[in-house]
Amino acid sequence: MVHEVQGVVARAKGSPVTVESIRVPDPGPGEALVRVQACGVCHTDLHYREGAITDDFPFLLGHEAAGTVEEVGSDVDNVTPGDFVILAWRSPCGTCRSCVRGRPWYCFASRNAKQTMTLLDGTPLSPALGIGAFSELTLVDAGQAVKVNPQARPEAAGLLGCGIMAGLGAALNTGGVTRGDSVAVIGCGGVGNAAIAGARLGGAHTIIGVDIDDRKLRWAKDFGATHTINATRDEPIQSIRALTDGNGVNLAIEAVGTPQTYKQAFFARDLAGTVVLVGVPTPETKIELPMLEMFGRGGVLKSSWYGDCLPSRDFPMFIELYLQGRLDLDRFVSETISIDEVEQGFHKMERGEVLRSVVLF
Numbered sequence: 227m228v229h230e231v232q233g234v235v236a237r238a239k240g241s242p243v244t245v246e247s248i249r250v251p252d253p254g255p256g257e258a259l260v261r262v263q264a265c266g267v268c269h270t271d272l273h274y275r276e277g278a279i280t281d282d283f284p285f286l287l288g289h290e291a292a293g294t295v296e297e298v299g300s301d302v303d304n305v306t307p308g309d310f311v312i313l314a315w316r317s318p319c320g321t322c323r324s325c326v327r328g329r330p331w332y333c334f335a336s337r338n339a340k341q342t343m344t345l346l347d348g349t350p351l352s353p354a355l356g357i358g359a360f361s362e363l364t365l366v367d368a369g370q371a372v373k374v375n376p377q378a379r380p381e382a383a384g385l386l387g388c389g390i391m392a393g394l395g396a397a398l399n400t401g402g403v404t405r406g407d408s409v410a411v412i413g414c415g416g417v418g419n420a421a422i423a424g425a426r427l428g429g430a431h432t433i434i435g436v437d438i439d440d441r442k443l444r445w446a447k448d449f450g451a452t453h454t455i456n457a458t459r460d461e462p463i464q465s466i467r468a469l470t471d472g473n474g475v476n477l478a479i480e481a482v483g484t485p486q487t488y489k490q491a492f493f494a495r496d497l498a499g500t501v502v503l504v505g506v507p508t509p510e511t512k513i514e515l516p517m518l519e520m521f522g523r524g525g526v527l528k529s530s531w532y533g534d535c536l537p538s539r540d541f542p543m544f545i546e547l548y549l550q551g552r553l554d555l556d557r558f559v560s561e562t563i564s565i566d567e568v569e570q571g572f573h574k575m576e577r578g579e580v581l582r583s584v585v586l587f
């Protein structure tokens with residue numbers, strides 16, 4: 227059977243998104259059909275609409291979602307109908323060169339549904355990040371549906387599916403924060419503030435949030451920043467050193483994606499410290515650094531893809547921490563909106579008014 231439901235579609239580069247009737251097939255082998263309960267508006271959805279990711283219009287947007295499994299195809303044993311799940315854009319294949327080396331969190335051949343969702347005229351839709359969850363129903367690879375405790379509120383749980391996981395994981399998985407560390411996070415949007423929450427969970431004693439917007443810095447304090455720096459008023463490198471006995475931090479996390487902020491992260495860390503790049507740069511950007519500093523400062527320069535997460539391991543664990551009151555996912559939900567307000571959600575995000583607007587179905 228094919229299901230006809232409403233979904234948010236980006237038809238052409240730069241055009242406002244529209245709510246359209248779409249067709250979602252029943253799940254085939256290895257696939258799961260998920261009834262979406264909540265889906266956050268992420269910057270990456272806007273990047274798709276602007277044609278900044280690929281030209282494969284039309285896109286079915288939405289990818290930070292939680293919902294319940296409606297139906298599964300054959301050969302599915304990780305979920306059954308009725309399960310509460312968070313959708314992940316990583317479903318490790320188990321056979322690529324990274325998976326066979328025992329590093330499934332880097333999987334180079336992550337799986338998605340094989341069948342396509344379409345417009346009513348049969349035009350295939352490209353689901354954002356292989357998910358497409360601004361839709362009442364979506365079809366994913368069953369491995370993308372990760373079962374978690376159903377006591378979690380869907381609007382908070384779904385956010386773990388992308389940006390919040392990216393930030394938590396940048397601190398905990400990629401950056402390896404441990405107790406007593408000093409950490410600076412440059413860029414305190416949803417991702418950066420999640421990195422701050424992750425640094426606190428990991429036991430960091432000094433957590434410095436840097437942004438150009440005082441509202442973001444107030445939120446950074448709520449998530450656990452011990453100090454904040456507004457980069458329009460105070461020079462970040464000197465200010466971070468001043469807060470760490472003149473030395474710099476053990477871990478500097480870049481959550482903006484520009485050469486300027488990357489250099490700040492590079493120079494604001496202590497000798498033998500770590501830089502984690504989680505912000506996504508644009509294709510034309512280049513960076514120049516003194517090579518002697520790269521050697522002389524030692525340490526580690528890393529990038530973090532999706533917080534190096536293993537969804538089946540990390541999502542249920544973070545949901546338990548949330549239910550225990552140790553990770554405030556609710557605080558990332560700035561507002562809940564309906565499916566026809568996604569375009570306004572993009573504008574609020576651009577104006578810096580929200581951490582996340584979340585569509586409730």
Ligand SMILES: NC(=O)c1ccc[n+]([C@@H]2O[C@H](COP(=O)([O-])OP(=O)(O)OC[C@H]3O[C@@H](n4cnc5c(N)ncnc54)[C@H](O)[C@@H]3O)[C@@H](O)[C@H]2O)c1
Pocket residue numbers: 269270388389392412413414415416417418436437438439442457481482483486487503504505506507530531532533578581
């Ligand atoms: N690596 C990954 O897997 C992954 C996953 C999701 C998102 N991201 C990326 O992470 C980045 C942040 O995402 P987000 O959702 O938090 O975006 P966002 O727009 O909410 O946050 C960016 C923040 O950076 C601040 N900022 C801008 N210029 C600055 C400067 N010069 N100095 C300090 N702060 C500055 C902004 O005020 C804003 O608060 C984006 O590049 C996004 O694409 C990466």
Ligand SMILES: [Zn+2]
Pocket residue numbers: 318319320321322323324325326330333334335336
């Ligand atoms: Zn793999």
Ligand SMILES: [Zn+2]
Pocket residue numbers: 268269270271289290388389
């Ligand atoms: Zn996202």
